[in-house]
Amino acid sequence: MSPFTGSAARTADWRHLRVELTDGVATVTLARPEKLNALTFGAYADLRDLLAELSRERSVRALVLAGEGRGFCSGGDVDDIIGATLSMDTAQLLDFNRMTGQVVRAVRECPFPVIAALHGVAAGAGAVLALAADFRVADPTTRFAFLFTRVGLSGGDMGAAYLLPRVVGLGHATRLLMLGDQVRAPEAERIGLISELVEEGAADEVAQSLARRLADGPALAHAQTKALLTAELDMPLAASVELDASTQALLMNGEDYAEFHQAFKEKRPPKWKGR
Secondary structure, three states, X not given: OOOOOOXXXXXXXXXXXXXXXXXXXXXXXXXXXXXXOOEOHHXXXXXXXXXXXXXXXXXXOEEEEEEOOOOOEOOEOHHHHHHHHOOOXXXXXXXXXXXXXXXXXXXXXXXXXXXXXXXXXXXXXXXXXXXXXXXXXXXXXXXXXXXXXXXXXXXXXXXXXXXXXXXXXXXHHHHHHHHOOOEEHHHHXXXXXXXXXXXXXXXXXXHHHHHHHHHOOOHHHHHHHHHHHHHHHHOOHHHHHHHHHHHHHHHHOOHHHXXXXXXXXXXXXOOOOOX
16 A cells, blocks of 8 residues: 555544554444444445555554444444345446455555454454454354355355455355354364454453554564465465565565664564564
8 A cells, every 4th residue: 555645634533433543553443332333334435444544654553453342243234235235226236345345455455464353243244354354363252154145145245255265265165155154253263264262351452462462563574474465365386486585685675674683683672663
């Protein structure tokens, strides 16, 4: 994401999300607990635009995506979205579906790690948002459900058919996307859908701790690692090792690499600058 901006000012008020920034850690909370944080058109658009703004600013070094109340996110709001889409024409529907995909791309392409703090339901679009994150910290109440076929749509929504096989394998992904069955935390951990299973009620705290660790680390190295993980998913080995070589050569010219060497000689922790 380019850091160069045009005339638009930074957004001061996000109407559909709660956003907090503290020492390089952004916490973005889906805050419709009475609706199990069901997503609206505005929430999708805010997520897309927020991630773009934070990516350009380069002040955020880790982001926690959380849900308020009894669950993480129950997916798209049945009344606000499903009801409304029934009256849309094909062009409008394509615009909407492209926007939801842009949110997932923004999560995958932003230059900082994204940690989903999960509890309760993560269904439909909520499950895909969690899937797109770099880390999924979940407590035992977490249950995933990729519900798209249950409403008569393709299970390959918002990039799910691309991402899920790469996280859990084609066999598990076929079952989850085709049948739309619930996957509770123990099974999700077993098949690799969860990065870390924590005690009940502890997901937010552990996610914040992980975000702090990442934010205090070498931000440029993290950004490039994330970029390579995404870019190399579809590359042959020869192209991947060449891209790795080019990236390492650039980072070896960076301040953080030299700082590590100096810190090692002085027997102290490195003071990472993200440069």
